[in-house]
Amino acid sequence: MLKVDIESFCYQDRTVLEDISFQVAQGEHLALMGESGSGKSTLLKIIYGLLHVENGSVSWQNAAALGPNFNLVPGESYMKYLSQDFDLMPFTTVEENVGQYLSVFERDSHPQRIKELLKLIELEDFAKVKVKNLSGGQQQRVALARVLALEPEVLLLDEPFGHIDNFKRSSLRRNLYAYLKKQGITVLTASHDPNDVLPYTNRTLILENGKMAALDDTKLLFNNPPNYYIASLFGEVNKVPIRLLKSYAEIDRSVLVYPHEFKVSKTTGLKVVVNNSFFKGTHYLNEGVTEEGSVLFFSTSNELTNGEAIFLNVSLETINARLQVEQRTNT
Numbered sequence: 001m002l003k004v005d006i007e008s009f010c011y012q013d014r015t016v017l018e019d020i021s022f023q024v025a026q027g028e029h030l031a032l033m034g035e036s037g038s039g040k041s042t043l044l045k046i047i048y049g050l051l052h053v054e055n056g057s058v059s060w061q062n063a064a065a066l067g068p069n070f071n072l073v074p075g076e077s078y079m080k081y082l083s084q085d086f087d088l089m090p091f092t093t094v095e096e097n098v099g100q101y102l103s104v105f106e107r108d109s110h111p112q113r114i115k116e117l118l119k120l121i122e123l124e125d126f127a128k129v130k131v132k133n134l135s136g137g138q139q140q141r142v143a144l145a146r147v148l149a150l151e152p153e154v155l156l157l158d159e160p161f162g163h164i165d166n167f168k169r170s171s172l173r174r175n176l177y178a179y180l181k182k183q184g185i186t187v188l189t190a191s192h193d194p195n196d197v198l199p200y201t202n203r204t205l206i207l208e209n210g211k212m213a214a215l216d217d218t219k220l221l222f223n224n225p226p227n228y229y230i231a232s233l234f235g236e237v238n239k240v241p242i243r244l245l246k247s248y249a250e251i252d253r254s255v256l257v258y259p260h261e262f263k264v265s266k267t268t269g270l271k272v273v274v275n276n277s278f279f280k281g282t283h284y285l286n287e288g289v290t291e292e293g294s295v296l297f298f299s300t301s302n303e304l305t306n307g308e309a310i311f312l313n314v315s316l317e318t319i320n321a322r323l324q325v326e327q328r329t330n331t
């Protein structure tokens with residue numbers, strides 16, 4: 001079990017983390033989400049032991065992680081941290097970079113282990129290439145292989161696919177997370193990308209201005225986001241007054257609605273005039289303006305014409321579910 005308790009953490013005199021307290025079970029995969037500057041990287045650096053936290057503690061399996069004021073070389077041996085800057089040796093080859101992190105006591109198994117890791121990151125053909133001659137995305141994959149070399153018990157990943165193109169990203173993500181799960185490695189992934197988070201993580205911790213805005217089951221957070229900030233980390237979202245959706249409603253509140261949750265009708269519902277229809281590959285994301293002048297985003301399978309009037313509907317189940325979440329988080 002990884003236990004993190006941070007009362008506060010400051011850079012110079014600016015507090016950037018406050019009241020952070022959570023636990024991660026062995027083998028669990030926790031996502032860290034939050035807007036840029038919310039404190040994700042800082043939190044990972046504290047956990048790894050790169051930053052000293054005066055008011056707080058980190059422990060793994062009930063043993064305290066002591067941080068940089070106590071360790072000659074920062075970082076705990078059972079943990080690895082993949083930072084946003086890759087920290088590679090540019091003038092040596094891919095296999096040397098990965099091999100450097102393998103145990104000196106098991107030299108015989110190095111070639112096999114390097115081969116295995118290069119296969120995982122899909123860079124087998126680049127084993128003899130110097131790192132300085134690789135693209136940014138390829139370098140990020142080498143950095144990933146390096147942190148995996150010694151099979152850490154805890155792996156901290158900071159935007160691990162940020163430099164990798166979509167073509168490689170999907171398969172790499174699948175292979176990597178399947179591998180980590182199989183090995184029972186405890187993982188924390190900080191990411192802006194819901195595609196890194198939704199399919200692969202058990203729980204998600206949301207940071208907002210250095211504070212914990214939520215910590216819950218990932219699917220639950222997506223399906224029933226407690227507020228607009230949290231929902232918008234997963235993609236486009238609308239805040240819609242219930243009285244516009246159900247004319248008979250006596251409730252003066254708004255609910256969060258994702259674009260895919262609107263059902264489109266030609267005759268009944270909340271009237272909007274289409275302003276834009278963006279092709280998203282699998283669907284169209286449309287921008288519509290209500291009679292009150294607010295903008296709503298909704299999905300359709302077909303392209304809509306600008307100026308066309310259509311009607312939006314949201315199911316009672318969705319509205320009720322959202323109202324219940326609000327009640328739960330307000331009590």
Ligand SMILES: Nc1ncnc2c1ncn2[C@@H]1O[C@H](COP(=O)(O)OP(=O)(O)OP(=O)(O)O)[C@@H](O)[C@H]1O
Binds near residue numbers: 034041
């Ligand atoms: N070394 C530093 N010295 C002073 N302030 C810092 C330092 N590093 C980060 N900060 C500040 O601390 C806050 C949190 O930064 P952090 O990098 O942890 O956020 P983040 O959520 O990881 O952002 P991003 O998603 O953009 O990587 C920001 O306001 C940032 O400007």
